[in-house]
Amino acid sequence: MNAERVRADVKKCLVMIAMAAAVTGFAAGYPNYALNCEVFASSIELPKYPADLAVDGVAATRWSSGKTDDEWITLDLGTPRRIGRIVLNWERSAGMRYAVQLSDDNEHYTDVFTEEDGKLGAYRVIDIRPRTARYVRVDCRERLTDYGFSLWEVEVYPPVQNLAFRCxxxxxxxxxxxxxxxxxxxxxxxxxxxxxxxxxxxxxxxxxxxxxxxxxxxxxxxxxxxxxxxxxxxxxxxxxxxxxxxxxxxxxxxxxxxxxxxxxxxxxxxxxxxxxxxxxxxxxxxxxx
Incomplete structure (x- = not known):
């Protein structure tokens, strides 16, 4: 099986997972608070890469920013949520330096995770000390490529006991x-x-x-x-x-x-x-x- 076929099949598989999660509303008792939530971004590269594609539950669609450093994408979870795990599924145009931030009011943000050496196409599972917040921001500070920042998906979960979940x-x-x-x-x-x-x-x-x-x-x-x-x-x-x-x-x-x-x-x-x-x-x- 060649690499392109494997990538296509993995994307198909992740679409199936997302569809099942959308029907049940959660997996293993861990709801994805980010699924189809309201989302904003500092910019988009093209109209076909809007911010809401980063929370649609489909790993074959993505948000892509303009071709500059210092971009961001913000998720409004709709109500304060107890957060413990965040998953970032980066496209090849990932962030080399970025932070995950939480806020109660969309004005005052606190870093809960920082990355100084990001990798192309990274799949990052981030466990944080549980805290309650309504807004989640990925503050993209420095690019890895000449393109912008691009995320296939952002997922937000409560604290998890099963460390393997969504890894x-x-x-x-x-x-x-x-x-x-x-x-x-x-x-x-x-x-x-x-x-x-x-x-x-x-x-x-x-x-x-x-x-x-x-x-x-x-x-x-x-x-x-x-x-x-x-x-x-x-x-x-x-x-x-x-x-x-x-x-x-x-x-x-x-x-x-x-x-x-x-x-x-x-x-x-x-x-x-x-x-x-x-x-x-x-x-x-x-x-x-």
Whole structure:
């Protein structure tokens, strides 16, 4: 599968997630306060990139600013909300330097997160000390490219217990309608599925930063792995095993506990299917304890 096809399929998958969230209003008890909220921006590059496309729940649409530094996009959540997690899905034209700010009155803002070394196309999951605010602003201070600042989506959630919720996922492969992001969307009935084949298959979760945690929960689908390994890593390159299973069952929920460790990545490597010729993981969850 080529890179363009993978990107197209991931966008399709994220559109499916957004549609499901719009119907239910929330995922795993965590409402996205930003979904279809009122939004304002300092500028737009072209009429086809308005600010409201950054909160429409569709990862294939975006806001894009004018081609200058010192731009901003502001979300009006409509009423004061208790905020704990903010997700920024940057397009390639990301911010190198930016801040996430909160306000009660749209006049006096407080920085709750700052970035000094942003990356092209970054997917940033930001956990903050919970606080109540009505307005959320991404204060874009310095560009990474000659274009403006561009965000596919801004999501705002209450404090979350499941550290894996809405984090970036990748995998060795996937069926077109069962892509990796569905394993961290917090929704029952969706998940990652891949053909087993002759080689081990894997799915990897990126927490967005190194966290301290001691519990991982795997909710297996009907096409689970019988034999698999769970590994963790701080850098996404050097992994250590925290759990091995040789007799997994389809449809089971496996709770894995261990002495709290620091890690930013979780990888599940599937070596033998429990039934049929596919592996399927409905959801992966990570908790501090």
């Amino acid at each position: 970036r996922m990748s995998a060795s492969g996937a069926l077109p309608d069962n892509l990796p992001p569905l394993a961290s969307d917090g929704m029952a009935g969706t998940g990652w599925i891949v053909a087993a084949g002759t080689k081990p298959q894997w799915i990897m979760l990126e927490l967005g930063s190194v966290r301290t945690a001691g519990k991982i929960v795997l909710n297996w689908g009907k096409t689970a792995a019988k034999k698999y390994t769970v590994e963790i890593s701080e850098d996404g390159k050097n992994f250590s095993s925290v759990y091995k299973q040789a007799d997994g069952k389809a449809g089971e929920t496996r709770t894995i506990t261990f002495a709290p460790k620091r890690f930013g990545f979780v990888r599940v490597t599937c070596e033998e299917p429990a039934a049929g010729e596919e592996y399927g993981l409905d959801e992966i969850e990570v908790y501090a304890k």
